[in-house]
Amino acid sequence: MLVCTAAVAHAASVDSVAAGRRLYLEGLGQGGNPIVATVQGDVAVTGATAACVGCHKRSGLGVSEGGQRALAVTGPALFGSDTSRVGNLTRSRTAYTDATLARAISQGIAADGQILDPLMPRYRLNAEDMRALIAFLHRLGAEPAPGVNENELELATIVSAEAPPGEREAVTTVLRRFVEMKNGGTRQEEKRAAASRRHAYGEKHVRAFRKWKLSVWTLDGPASGWPAQLEARYGGRPPFAIISGATGPDWPVVHEFCERHELPCILPVTDLPAESAAGNYTVYLSAGVRLDARITARSITKGYDDVDGRILLLYVDDQRGRAAQRAFLEAWLEARRGSLTMRAIDPGSTPTYKDWKDVIHRERPDVLVAWLLPPQLQSLTSIASSAGTLPRRIYTAASFTDWSSIHALPIFEQRVLHVYPYSLGAAGLSPFPREEAWLRSQELADLERIPAVEALFACHAIGEAMADMADNYSRDYLIETLEHMLDGTAMTTIFPVTTLGTGQRFLAKGAYVVKLAPGQGTARYLNSGWIQP
Amino acid sequence: MSAQTSAAVDEHAAHREMAAAPSYRVSRAEYAVPDIVLTDEQGQVVDLHTLLSGDRPVAVNFIFTSCTTICPVMTATMLQLQRELVKEPAKPMFVSISIDPDYDSATMLSAYAKRFGADWTFLTGERADVLKVLQAFSAWRGSKNNHAAITLFRSVGADHWTRVEGLASARQLAEIWKKNVS
Numbered sequence: 285m286l287v288c289t290a291a292v293a294h295a296a297s298v299d300s301v302a303a304g305r306r307l308y309l310e311g312l313g314q315g316g317n318p319i320v321a322t323v324q325g326d327v328a329v330t331g332a333t334a335a336c337v338g339c340h341k342r343s344g345l346g347v348s349e350g351g352q353r354a355l356a357v358t359g360p361a362l363f364g365s366d367t368s369r370v371g372n373l374t375r376s377r378t379a380y381t382d383a384t385l386a387r388a389i390s391q392g393i394a395a396d397g398q399i400l401d402p403l404m405p406r407y408r409l410n411a412e413d414m415r416a417l418i419a420f421l422h423r424l425g426a427e428p429a430p431g432v433n434e435n436e437l438e439l440a441t442i443v444s445a446e447a448p449p450g451e452r453e454a455v456t457t458v459l460r461r462f463v464e465m466k467n468g469g470t471r472q473e474e475k476r477a478a479a480s481r482r483h484a485y486g487e488k489h490v491r492a493f494r495k496w497k498l499s500v501w502t503l504d505g506p507a508s509g510w511p512a513q514l515e516a517r518y519g520g521r522p523p524f525a526i527i528s529g530a531t532g533p534d535w536p537v538v539h540e541f542c543e544r545h546e547l548p549c550i551l552p553v554t555d556l557p558a559e560s561a562a563g564n565y566t567v568y569l570s571a572g573v574r575l576d577a578r579i580t581a582r583s584i585t586k587g588y589d590d591v592d593g594r595i596l597l598l599y600v601d602d603q604r605g606r607a608a609q610r611a612f613l614e615a616w617l618e619a620r621r622g623s624l625t626m627r628a629i630d631p632g633s634t635p636t637y638k639d640w641k642d643v644i645h646r647e648r649p650d651v652l653v654a655w656l657l658p659p660q661l662q663s664l665t666s667i668a669s670s671a672g673t674l675p676r677r678i679y680t681a682a683s684f685t686d687w688s689s690i691h692a693l694p695i696f697e698q699r700v701l702h703v704y705p706y707s708l709g710a711a712g713l714s715p716f717p718r719e720e721a722w723l724r725s726q727e728l729a730d731l732e733r734i735p736a737v738e739a740l741f742a743c744h745a746i747g748e749a750m751a752d753m754a755d756n757y758s759r760d761y762l763i764e765t766l767e768h769m770l771d772g773t774a775m776t777t778i779f780p781v782t783t784l785g786t787g788q789r790f791l792a793k794g795a796y797v798v799k800l801a802p803g804q805g806t807a808r809y810l811n812s813g814w815i816q817p
Numbered sequence: 818m819s820a821q822t823s824a825a826v827d828e829h830a831a832h833r834e835m836a837a838a839p840s841y842r843v844s845r846a847e848y849a850v851p852d853i854v855l856t857d858e859q860g861q862v863v864d865l866h867t868l869l870s871g872d873r874p875v876a877v878n879f880i881f882t883s884c885t886t887i888c889p890v891m892t893a894t895m896l897q898l899q900r901e902l903v904k905e906p907a908k909p910m911f912v913s914i915s916i917d918p919d920y921d922s923a924t925m926l927s928a929y930a931k932r933f934g935a936d937w938t939f940l941t942g943e944r945a946d947v948l949k950v951l952q953a954f955s956a957w958r959g960s961k962n963n964h965a966a967i968t969l970f971r972s973v974g975a976d977h978w979t980r981v982e983g984l985a986s987a988r989q990l991a992e993i994w995k996k997n998v999s
Contacts, residue, residue, distance in 0.1 A: 325986035327894045333933070338885035350887045350964045352984075402840065403890060403984060768962050781944070783919040785883040785961060793919045816919060816944065 303413070304420025309342070311335030313413040321405035334405055336417075342564070343760035344424040345371030349768075352403055358425030371756055382418050389414065425758060431524030432757045435474070437494035439463075439746070440523040442552075444503035444510070446532030450732035455530045455553055456500055458739040461726055463498045466747065492755040499523065507534035514541045525762060528552055528742040530735060533603040539566050548762050551742035551791075553735045555683040556604050563789070565759075567766055569738055570779075570792035573604050573655075574611040576681035576703045579795040579815050581615035583679070583701065584622075584651055586815075593622035596649035596675070598664075600657050601628035604683065608655050622650070634659050637666045644673050653679040658689050665693040677701060682795075690800060697800050705795035706734065707780050708812060718777045734778075741776040748775060780814070841966075841983030843993055848969075848978060851953045855914075855942035858926035863940060865950065869971070873910040874998045877969040879956050881917035882929040887966050890984065892933050895968075897987035899937075902994060907973065909994070911937035917961045918947040972999045 303314050311319050311331040318331030332338075339354035341347055346356040355361070356371025362385060368376040378395040380388065387393050389407050392400040409417065431438035441459055443452045477493035501517045503510045510531075518541075526549040531538055539558035542549040542565045549565055555572030571578075584595060597612060599605040609626060616624055625647050629635065635643075644652075644667060652675040654661055661680075667673060680690060681703040690697050709715030719737040723729050728736065749765040769775075770784040770791055779792040794816035798809045850866050857863045869875050878895060880888040895911055902909055915921035918941045921929075926939040941947065951957035956967050968990065970979040979997040981990065 323890050324894060324984055325988070327890065327897050327987050329889070329893050333889045333893060338889060347886060349884075349962055350966060352887055354886065402986070403887070771962055772960050781919070783917070783961075785881065785917060785920060786885050787883050788920055 297419075300416045300419045301423055304416035304418070307409075307413055307417050308336045308340075308420055308424075313409065314416065319407060319409060319413065321407040323405040324402045329405060334407070339403075341760065341764050343371075343756075343758040343764055344421070345756055345758060345761045345764070346373075347764065347768075348372055352401070354404075357421060359422045360425060362421055369755065371761075385418055385421070386414050389417070429524060429757045429759050430522040432494065435495060436497050437750070437757075438497045438499070438521065438523040439525055439527045440499040440501050440517070441527050442501045442503065442514075442529040442531055442538055444507075444531040444534070446507070446534055447530035447553075448532075448732075451530045451553060451735040454731040454733075454735035455528050455739045457728060457731055458723075458736050459498055459500075459528060459743065461728065462740065462743040463496045466743075467495045492750060492753065494750075498527070503531060507537045510534070510537045511541060514538070518545060518547075523547070524757065525550055525746065525759065526552070527746055528739040530554070539563065542566055546759060548759050550746055550762075550766065551738065553738050556607055557790075559607070564763065564787075566789065567763065567770070567784070568790050569741075570705055571790050573608040573681070573683045575705060575790070575792070575795060576655075576683045577608040577611035578615045579703050579705075579797065580653055580679050580681060581612050581619070582815050583703070583797045583813075584653075585616065585619035593650045594648060595622050595624045595651045595653065596643075596647045597624065597626040597653040597655075598629055598643075599626070599653075599655040600631050600660065600684070602631045605629075605631075605655055608681070608683070612653070625649070629656060629660055631657060634663050636663065640664050640667045641673070644675075649675045651675055651677045651679070655681060655684045658685070661685060661689065662693070665696045674699060679703065682706070687800070694802070697802060700800055702798045702800060702809075703795050704798050704812075705779060705792050707777055708796060708798070708809065716777045737776075737778050741778055744775050745770060745773075781816075839983075839985070839989075841981055841985040841989070844980045844982070846955070846978050846980045847976060848954050851949050853942070853946045853950055855940040855946065855950070856923050858923055858930055858939040860923040863938070865940070868912065868938070871910065872973055874907050874970065874972050875910045875912060876994070877912045877914065877954070877971075879916050879951065879954075879964065879967055880913050881915050881961050881964070882921050882925050883917065884961070884964070887964070887984065889933075891966055891968070892929075892935060894985070894987050894990065895937070896933060896935055898990045898994070901987055901991035905995070907999065909998070911935075913937065913939045914950060915939065915941040915947065916951060916956070916964055918942055918944050970994055970998045972997075 306312050307319060311334045313319050319334050320330050321334040323329050339347060340357045344356060344358040346354045353372060356373050358370060361367050361370040361373060362380045365379060366376055367373050380395045384395040388400060390409065392404055392406050394400055441455065443456060473493040503513050526542060526547060529538065529552040533556045535552060535554040535556055536558040538549065543563045547565055550567055551569055552566065557568045557572055597609065599609045627643065640663065654664060656664065676699065678696065678699045679701050682705060690700055690702060707715040714720045716737050719740050722740060723731065723736055745766060749762055749769055752765050752769060753761055767784050767786055770782060773782050781794060782791045783793060784791055794814055796812040796814055798812040801810050850869055853865050855863050855865055878891055880891055892913065899911060915926060921941045923941060926941055930939050948957065954969065956965065958965055965982060966984045968981040979993060981993055
């Protein structure tokens with residue numbers, strides 16, 4: 285009977301598995317009808333709210349949250365003979381058959397006859413939907429993840445010449461050094477892992493040890509040619525995950541590639557992530573220029589009662605500038621304070637004193653937002669000599685302008701409010717003490733600081749997640765683990781506040797609006813306020 | 818084939834379920850509602866103290882929109898509780914407070930309410946303010962992923978709350994309400 289059941293399951297048609305997958309992920313039965321279930325004894329839930337994925341997750345490895353534990357439901361976890369090492373199962377349980385699993389799904393009775401927690405919905409599925417779901421569960425997590433074997437974990441990072449050289453160097457140098465040290469084996473990790481695998485009660489985290497193998501994928505030429513290059517690299521040797529990376533403003537091309545292959549991409553260095561937060565596989569540090577733009581709009585419109593106030597937005601007419609402009613406009617339209625004029629500045633041009641003067645005289649802005657390239661910002665300050673013509677407030681943003689270039693513009697800096705998402709160090713102290721200690725100890729303190737710190741954080745995040753996952757190597761489980769682990773993490777000092785959750789893909793959600801201190805002293809700023817849009 | 822044979826209903830499942838230990842705990846507690854201004858799902862400013870001190874008994878719970886485990890169940894339970902209490906003389910006022918103000922904007926809350934067909938008040942606010950509210954109700958566990966299922970009931974003008982900790986059925990909640998709230 286058991287043999288027969290297994291044969292039926294394995295012979296399940298592709299269509300049936302796909303239908304089961306849809307039911308698991310979206311809560312839709314065949315024919316597209318929302319599934320119906322009862323939870324907590326008498327509460328009706330349907331469709332997406334009743335979908336298995338909510339608790340058991342895409343990986344099927346389950347979750348512990350809010351004092352409740354949703355157990356692993358992968359093929360091996362349900363039907364395997366030894367399930368004590370799968371997901372969040374801590375002991376072996378009676379293996380399910382298709383029949384006992386159907387009973388669990390519809391009536392909440394486990395294979396061993398125990399009643400499942402009332403939080404597990406009791407589903408009313410027709411026979412066809414039940415068969416499809418069970419066929420899908422047989423397949424879920426049944427194949428080993430790409431890029432991992434008993435000894436090695438393959439990771440790749442992606443860079444291109446579109447990213448500034450300093451950024452690329454920081455990313456690749458930090459990653460290579462971290463991997464080198466991790467593989468150093470100073471704690472006999474390989475030996476202990478091998479020993480642990482021989483024993484039933486070997487510690488999970490020791491058993492989970494793998495040497496990391498890092499490949500650096502360098503993309504050449506324009507972004508239109510990247511998909512083919514990415515496919516070629518991937519086809520040759522698919523990694524388990526992409527770690528960090530720096531490709532300049534065309535990161536969305538990489539984002540799409542990772543979605544296509546359900547390939548986790550952890551904390552790339554980019555200020556232009558894919559626009560839509562839709563997508564499962566890339567976890568970003570922040571929304572980059574769009575976050576800057578929303579914070580700027582919020583800072584301007586919050587408590588800004590001057591309905592006749594004039595806002596002038598000057599932005600560099602490239603991908604980053606245009607993305608920031610669109611995000612700003614969207615946020616400003618919601619609040620609509622004052623009047624807004626926007627002007628795109630060709631990235632290849634540096635307007636003259638007269639050009640700027642014409643613009644400023646014509647628009648007479650009360651508030652100026654300047655998202656410009658450094659030489660353009662420099663030339664804009666040429667009109668600062670006639671300070672009377674300058675607007676009261678000038679907004680700059682970390683994605684476009686760094687502190688030092690503002691400090692180099694003394695008349696400007698008194699009016700500047702700088703939007704800055706990273707931690708602010710106290711006077712004379714490092715804002716990123718944890719990461720800088722490591723960089724110094726590795727004699728890498730000369731690397732460009734922010735990308736170096738971000739790349740190091742990506743290493744720590746993946747390392748910690750792997751330890752937590754034990755030897756459940758699943759790409760989806762990596763993402764799910766990070767969703768929990770990075771919420772409010774103290775693993776990095778780069779951002780003052782970090783939050784994440786299921787489906788959330790941007791770790792930093794706010795920024796400081798900083799009034800700068802004059803001059804080049806140790807104090808970089810006078811005061812700051814934190815804004816979360 | 819096997820799926821079909823198992824579709825027969827076990828008539829005793831519900832009885833066995835009821836016989837299991839209850840998954841919730843009811844207690845009586847006093848909280849000082851902090852004097853804090855929050856934002857509702859319409860983006861309107863709401864004074865929490867005033868909102869909770871009106872002429873209707875209140876039911877409060879704590880959720881976040883990106884939670885896919887217990888929060889959807891709590892929201893669905895609240896919705897069903899609302900139906901269970903429809904004949905009560907004093908019309909209850911329901912309030913759900915987000916424990917993830919960093920992500921849960923008014924817009925997010927509004928979409929969440931619509932998804933469930935929930936017509937009550939959803940609140941978010943500045944991170945520090947929301948934290949104070951959660952602490953005042955003893956509902957903060959250090960991280961949103963470590964959240965607890967907490968439902969609070971209070972009669973009009975009462976100085977104490979009925980606290981239900983854990984997940985209960987809508988009918989169980991309705992019974993607790995009827996016993997404790999007027």
